[in-house]
Amino acid sequence: xxxxxxxxxxxxxxxxxxxxxxxxxxxxxxxxxxxxxxxxxxxxxxxxxxxxxxxxxxxxxxxxxxxxxxxxxxxxx
Numbered sequence: 889x890x891x892x893x894x895x896x897x898x899x900x901x902x903x904x905x906x907x908x909x910x911x912x913x914x915x916x917x918x919x920x921x922x923x924x925x926x927x928x929x930x931x932x933x934x935x936x937x938x939x940x941x942x943x944x945x946x947x948x949x950x951x952x953x954x955x956x957x958x959x960x961x962x963x964x965x
Contacts, residue, residue, distance in 0.1 A: 890952045897942050897951050902959025905929040925961030934958060 889896060903909055903920055909929060921928055935958050942948040942956070 895942075895948070895952050897948075897953070898955045899935065899938050899942070900955050900957045900959075901930060901935050902957065902962035903929045904935060905931050920962075923962070928960060930958055930960050 903924070909917065917929075938956050938958055942951055
């Protein structure tokens, strides 16, 4: 679909400090933060520039079929 201007990209963030994470236990949050190379959860304002990049012209025009993962270094086993 790229030739029609449909680039089909995704943002798949790791743990971000949002109300969804706020509902998790303090033990889970502490354990997860200890696993992260940055040692902290991301903030929504740190993910927003990724969306702006993908939506921008010309900046986002080169991204086709990509998943960008702002994730504090989190990896899934």
